[in-house]
Amino acid sequence: MNKQEQVMTDFRDLFNKMAWLNRNKMEDSLKGYKPSEVHCIEAIGKNADPNVTKLAESLYMTRGAISKLTKKLMEKGLIDSYQKPDNKKEIYFRLTKLGKDIYNIHEELHKEFQERDQAVFKQVTEEQFDGMLRFIEAYSKHLDAEIKKQGISIN
Template identity: 45%
Template sequence: MDTQIQFLAELNQLMDKLSFLSRDQLRVALKGYKAAEVHTIEFIGQHPDTNATTIADALYVTRGAVSKMTKRLIDRGLITRYQKPDNQKETYFQLTQQGQTIFATHERLTRQFMQRDMPVFDENPQEVAATLNFLHEYNQFLDQQVEQQK
């Protein structure tokens, strides 16, 4: 149990530090946009032809929350909704030009942050591989737990 507590504490501390180190640049570059808006834009930008269910499942939020978020993003001119000619039942989302700009800005900053952190990954490839393996297994376990909650 102590190892689990220590692992989760270290993971939380790591996420807090990553957030702290990126916060000011993100705040300046993406001024006026909330983190949840940027995350939704990022997901839509990375997953063309996405719908509300896909977004909700990926971001672990309700479809109602996605509905509110997509309405706000549409109102702000960041995304549009559309239907495919062969499927008039489903509504899909895509980025507008303004949404693409936000997406590209976030991607650029993410690449800069990754470049900053690259030395620790380059110096420890075996540890990184082992950690990735463990995180993958842990995620699979949590996926099972999530499915049981649905």
């Protein structure tokens, strides 16, 4: 296996280990909510004036899938929709009290996992972080270009 293959294999393994390790705690703390619902709540909580298009782009989902997901979240009382006075065409979403509670639980879990993993990150130098971030940015830009080249649209 060459180094490129090793990096990709190790990234997948790392992601799978994190997901496996975090899964039980996430499922216990967020019982009754699917991962896609929690991720949508997170995106709504972190974005200013999120609409279907903005959510589709940030979650790498189709607008149709986001429309269905936001409808479910509204039915569950986790989000509501609103319009701006100067733009009656566009519909935006915000978290309800219950949605904010779920958002906060999810954020606290992420903080807990981050604290658990500090032993590793404390050992990483600024130069190592910078190198990793440069690689991730370059690879992400490459994938964005490939997505665009293939004419794939999440909208």
